[in-house]
Amino acid sequence: MPAAPPPPSWCHVGRHALFPGSGSDDDARFDFLANLNGFLAGQVLPRVREAYVGRVLPEFERDHGRPPGNRHEVRRALSGDPTYQLWSALRRSTMEMRQQAGRGLVLRQLAALVARAQALNAGSPRLQLDPDVEVPRYASAVDIHCMPGGYHTEVVSDDVLAAANYDCGIFATTGGMLGRYSDGGGRALARWLGQVHPQFKPRRILDIGCSVGHNTLPLAQAFADAEVVAVDVAAPMLRYAHARAASLDVRNVLFRQADGERLDYPQAHFDLIMTSMFWHETSARAMPRMLAEIRRMLAPGGLTVHLEQPQYQGMDPYEQCIRDWDAYNNNEPFWSVMHDYDLKGMMTRAGFDPARYFEVKLQGVVDDALFPHADDTREDYGRAPLWTAFGAWA
């Protein structure tokens, strides 16, 4: 099999007023990381599977008289394997290097970025921060995906560091497969709605856990007459998101600091309520509460839809274990639990009609002019732009 083409260079990343200025050294750093990720997924991970099939699994079967019954047994058995250890150590190290590269890039120009955000945000009715919003334990217990300070920590006044770091690195982490503006998820959702439900024209849209608004804006653009509300608990994300949207000339989004469990909108207020890659970063108590809130706020005939990584049901224990790596080793403490859930049952308990529940596969929409088509032939266990969309009609 010929080698996979290298990912597009970071020099093609989509820029907006808040995007950090950078030089060719920064391009090279992110290109190194993107290619290192590709190498680990394409060249090293297959060796881990070989080690599992050739050494670890036979040894387990010899000792137990049966194959591993679940991913936890696979994980414990793999943990002593040198190939797994090497892959894991390199992967963890790559993640930490990505964080350092992004923070280094942003921190050296933080004053300028903060000033730009202040200029774009000053007096705007479309940015509502609320310092009384508490950061939930699920967002603060550890720094999610090894992002120092998580989404919410503020290092300087009017901070945007966490957001700028998040925004600049995701293109490298995903090998550009989410498109120049890392908005492939939102674009996939908007395309799916346009193709499969062309009659659906939401007037009010809510995005919960919007972070920098990557996936909010494609919906706001697809439904330009709609009022869009994007909420997050993290002020640095919202400052950046609002300024980013303004500089990309998207004007129909209100970015609001609020907790998705406690929203003050009336019943049946929204026609579309969405999340993207959000639930695995919440908790066992928060998720059903928020789903019940979503049910309450959704208008009759409205739609709720959520982009996530695939659930583990029906997946072989080895693949579950590899997908679960991020839970244990990339600070995703709810990932493992969440991906075991019976989502249909959970949404039914939240008040949705099980007959109106759905799950579909959505493939990322990428920038055809600059990027190869997103392909699902090289699964990167959590990074490839192939989502499960689940949801229900009200």
Next chain:
Amino acid sequence: MSSDLPSPEDIDPIALANARAKGKRPYFFDDPDVERVLAIAMAIAMEHAVTRQRLDALERMLDARGLVSRAELDAFVPGPEAEAARGRWMQEYIARVLRIVHQGGPEQGGRDQDADLPMQAVMDELRHS
């Protein structure tokens, strides 16, 4: 509250860039020191790639402006003096990078009796002489 935070001019960007993520870091190798060395090696590998990309950009710009072509660079053959100097540089470079190997590891202890004198033995000796 934001007002209690420093202004962006009053932070140490280098130290902050190296902030660690909250949450216990997993170590995968039996010896965490091996993993630390691997992390340093990977960072150096990245910075080496950065230098190589910058050099490549420089070569392409020189080529585009007709100053030095990339074909000329690829076809470069040093004269005898340059060849000798470059050879010495390469020897020194390799020795510098592999210094720890050159100096011998603990498993080679005793190879050089003088160099491997235990410090405690020398301390005891000097205390009484």
